Amino acid sequence: MKEEILRIENVSKEIDGNTYLDNINFQIFKGEIMGLLPLNNHGKSQLIQLISQNISIDFGRIYFDERLVNNYEYSNMRNNKVYLIDKQVKLIESLKVIDNIYVLNHEFDSYVINEKKLKEKTDELLEELSINIQSSQYVSELSLYEKTLVEIVKAITSGVQLIIILEISNFLSIEELINFQKLMKYYTQKGISFLYIANHHEEAFKICDRVCLFENGRVIKVIEKKDFSDDILKPYIITFENREGLKDENESSGNFEFKNFTSENLKGISFSVKAGECITILDINNKGIQDIAEILMGKIQPIEGNINLDHKRIDIIDTHSLLENKIAFVPEEPVDKMLFYDMSYLENLTFLLMDYKFDESIVNKKILKNIKEEYRNIVGGNIEAADLRKLDKKDLYNLVYMRIILLNPKIVFIMQPFSNADMYLRGRIIELINLLKEKGIGVVILAVSISDTLFVSDRLLIMEDGKILNI
Amino acid sequence: MKDKKVIYLFNRIFVVFILIGIVFLITLFHLIYNYQNNVSYIFLFIYIIFVAGILYYFYKWIYKPYKEINKVLTLFYQGSILMSVFDMRIFFNRETYLAFQKFKEIIDTKTLIEGSKKHAEYLALQNQINPHFLYNTLEGIRSEALIEGVDSIANMTEALATFFRYTISNVDKLVTLDAEINNVKTYYKIQEFRFGDKLELNIDFQEEDLPDILQAKIPKLTLQPIFENAIFHGLERKMGKGILTLKVFVTNKRLIIIISDNGVGIDEQRLKELNQKLRGTSLEYMKEDRNKGGIALLNVNNRIKLIFGDEYGIYVYSKIDAGTDVEITIPFIID
Numbered sequence A: 001m002k003e004e005i006l007r008i009e010n011v012s013k014e015i016d017g018n019t020y021l022d023n024i025n026f027q028i029f030k031g032e033i034m035g036l037l038p039l040n041n042h043g044k045s046q047l048i049q050l051i052s053q054n055i056s057i058d059f060g061r062i063y064f065d066e067r068l069v070n071n072y073e074y075s076n077m078r079n080n081k082v083y084l085i086d087k088q089v090k091l092i093e094s095l096k097v098i099d100n101i102y103v104l105n106h107e108f109d110s111y112v113i114n115e116k117k118l119k120e121k122t123d124e125l126l127e128e129l130s131i132n133i134q135s136s137q138y139v140s141e142l143s144l145y146e147k148t149l150v151e152i153v154k155a156i157t158s159g160v161q162l163i164i165i166l167e168i169s170n171f172l173s174i175e176e177l178i179n180f181q182k183l184m185k186y187y188t189q190k191g192i193s194f195l196y197i198a199n200h201h202e203e204a205f206k207i208c209d210r211v212c213l214f215e216n217g218r219v220i221k222v223i224e225k226k227d228f229s230d231d232i233l234k235p236y237i238i239t240f241e242n243r244e245g246l247k248d249e250n251e252s253s254g255n256f257e258f259k260n261f262t263s264e265n266l267k268g269i270s271f272s273v274k275a276g277e278c279i280t281i282l283d284i285n286n287k288g289i290q291d292i293a294e295i296l297m298g299k300i301q302p303i304e305g306n307i308n309l310d311h312k313r314i315d316i317i318d319t320h321s322l323l324e325n326k327i328a329f330v331p332e333e334p335v336d337k338m339l340f341y342d343m344s345y346l347e348n349l350t351f352l353l354m355d356y357k358f359d360e361s362i363v364n365k366k367i368l369k370n371i372k373e374e375y376r377n378i379v380g381g382n383i384e385a386a387d388l389r390k391l392d393k394k395d396l397y398n399l400v401y402m403r404i405i406l407l408n409p410k411i412v413f414i415m416q417p418f419s420n421a422d423m424y425l426r427g428r429i430i431e432l433i434n435l436l437k438e439k440g441i442g443v444v445i446l447a448v449s450i451s452d453t454l455f456v457s458d459r460l461l462i463m464e465d466g467k468i469l470n471i
Numbered sequence B: 001m002k003d004k005k006v007i008y009l010f011n012r013i014f015v016v017f018i019l020i021g022i023v024f025l026i027t028l029f030h031l032i033y034n035y036q037n038n039v040s041y042i043f044l045f046i047y048i049i050f051v052a053g054i055l056y057y058f059y060k061w062i063y064k065p066y067k068e069i070n071k072v073l074t075l076f077y078q079g080s081i082l083m084s085v086f087d088m089r090i091f092f093n094r095e096t097y098l099a100f101q102k103f104k105e106i107i108d109t110k111t112l113i114e115g116s117k118k119h120a121e122y123l124a125l126q127n128q129i130n131p132h133f134l135y136n137t138l139e140g141i142r143s144e145a146l147i148e149g150v151d152s153i154a155n156m157t158e159a160l161a162t163f164f165r166y167t168i169s170n171v172d173k174l175v176t177l178d179a180e181i182n183n184v185k186t187y188y189k190i191q192e193f194r195f196g197d198k199l200e201l202n203i204d205f206q207e208e209d210l211p212d213i214l215q216a217k218i219p220k221l222t223l224q225p226i227f228e229n230a231i232f233h234g235l236e237r238k239m240g241k242g243i244l245t246l247k248v249f250v251t252n253k254r255l256i257i258i259i260s261d262n263g264v265g266i267d268e269q270r271l272k273e274l275n276q277k278l279r280g281t282s283l284e285y286m287k288e289d290r291n292k293g294g295i296a297l298l299n300v301n302n303r304i305k306l307i308f309g310d311e312y313g314i315y316v317y318s319k320i321d322a323g324t325d326v327e328i329t330i331p332f333i334i335d
Helices: A044-052 A097-103 A115-128 A144-157 A174-189 A201-207 A289-296 A319-324 A345-350 A353-358 A365-384 A393-407 A423-438 B009-034 B038-078 B083-087 B094-107 B109-119 B121-128 B131-148 B151-168 B177-198 B207-215 B224-235 B268-279 B295-308
Strands: A004-015 A018-029 A033-038 A059-064 A067-071 A082-085 A162-166 A193-197 A210-215 A218-224 A256-262 A267-273 A278-283 A304-309 A312-314 A327-330 A411-415 A442-447 A459-464 A467-469 B174-176 B199-205 B217-219 B242-250 B254-261 B313-319 B323-331
Touching: A004 A044, A004 A193, A018 A033, A018 A044, A018 A059, A018 A193, A018 A218, A018 B268, A033 A174, A033 A201, A044 A082, A044 A162, A044 A193, A082 A144, A097 A115, A097 A144, A115 A144, A144 A162, A144 A174, A174 A193, A174 A201, A201 A210, A218 B313, A267 A278, A267 A442, A267 A467, A278 A289, A278 A423, A289 A327, A289 A411, A289 A442, A319 A327, A327 A393, A345 A365, A345 A393, A365 A393, A393 A423, A423 A442, B009 B038, B038 B083, B083 B094, B131 B151, B151 B177, B174 B177, B177 B199, B177 B207, B177 B217, B177 B224, B177 B242, B207 B242, B217 B295, B224 B242, B224 B254, B224 B295, B224 B323, B268 B295, B268 B313, B295 B313, B295 B323
Parallel strands: A033 A193, A033 A210, A082 A162, A162 A193, A278 A442, A278 A459, A327 A411, A411 A442, B199 B242
Antiparallel strands: A004 A018, A004 A059, A059 A067, A210 A218, A256 A267, A256 A304, A304 A312, A459 A467, B174 B217, B242 B254, B254 B323, B313 B323
């Protein structure tokens, strides 16, 4: 007999007249991994919030562990025994692992702390889970993956019954992900349930017992494990087309070369990109691409190695020199990092352009007018927007990529382009990257998960332990 | 509904409260401007705490429950809830509470069930045909067919007779899931004569508690109308093979039955409206044209909600060209 750990029944939630959850209905059984594939992100964060805390709702009922905890009539605002694992680590960096697990814990009620005993207990626990972390290590010394493991252990020792895993493949490498999922499986045996939110069905199908599709604040389909197949999803998803497929590298040198690059985590990597070509560097254990990003931003200097552009050696000192050398860099989730929401669309579009192309702070009005007319054809009326607050994500991504196109670099590095993007947005990003390629710009995608990168890449390079593997 | 143009009692009460509040405030200002020594300073302090306390309790004890009751009553007149209105957490006063209980008695679930039942086609059938005459005739056809050696006709007549016997007899009682599923199988058998290989029925259980599940009690004729719906609205217009699946989950408290078809599906807007209707107990549909699709769902949904309460019922998942899943939730009862 199954037990329902969470039951969401006909729940509607409106905020300021916008319906975020629209008569949503689903349940999670005890000890199962329920997948949630958001086809779009509308209502996703509200759903996560609602599962964690009993905030007021406009209609419906929520049961946690078969008890009614929230209904339209009365919401007690209490927290449920739920823990959210996402990129934001909720541990205290300056404390040890053991303190994070036990001391900052509501379930831990001893007044006298026997440190030795506690340490033994923790070490035993970590060993049982085959997690290779010392309980006396400080959290700040751990990698993101290790922090995530500590979080999960902490959550479970504090009596949590449901863990929400939010788009974890965006920040864990393939290898780490496999180990993490093993740990999840282990805990399901102990009756812990998971809500596994992922953007890709291939990822969810591998680990989940059931998967539900989420769109416009509703669950539109629940799929059982035995029905998992690409066919069953076909009516629900849009498919992206790969124009050419992967190609072999036919020339040894291209326009842009990374030669023998070595840094703390990179061990002599070399690759080259031609104009209008897109390559993906897939970092299997999440050890190298961060270094590439930091070198490009001028944060760290490589120990050894050259960057050649059109057979000319270039040095990167800071972001400014990056642009001068016709290299652009798009960070992960660029709409949060590259845009100024108080400035107008045009100002955002021409930002950086002024410094670098014209070497003056105010761009000539005539030029501005020309740019405006040129880009109106592509982005439409948005170009008139006085600030960016009313624009949706798709338009913001347009803006980011249009800015790059306007700068006309020779090569663009894109860090995890598809992270945190729903299905429709990913389709748009694919179009944008293809646009970059059409303009003759070389594209290097740095990624830890393969995601949709294969739809745009001409070549795939796999990096493991800071080395590029030959395939 | 016509809105009455008067000042309602509770509006009056709030006006009085606001007036009292103003008097308190005037006293406060008076105290602030006229304080002379430390004693009045302390008094002022106590006074402010006192007023703040009253305001807090006014908010928590009166204003919030008032809003709550309002919300429930609004949902009630909008048709989203029905019986739940009688189990509000707080009532205005004892008399309203008793009055509500009286309403509950007057409305009486049974008459409503009767009302929703009346709509169903099987009752119309019962009124027109003498059931025993029908059974006897069907049996007659069957034996005639057996004598002539036409087994297919005999089987079909037998299925039809079994189906009618189950359908026409006493409908307002609970039956076991087993009996319901058998009825679905009989119905499928009849439909099979028409659709042949085009139709397939799969029944799927959690194996570990099979006997338990089959003994669960559910309202009679809950499943068959939904299968009928799935066939006529989902599969009939579909090209290729139609697959019907019945899945049952059971938890400590609930029985969850999912009936899926791989038919044409329902478009998003209609689905939204349908689910909206299904979450409330509306008797409106009885006045509408009965040939419109989806009535079977509303009818079964209303019966479940009237028998077991607002938190049980039907929810539909669907997408054009992908098929439809109908999820029925009822309490898990064995006795």
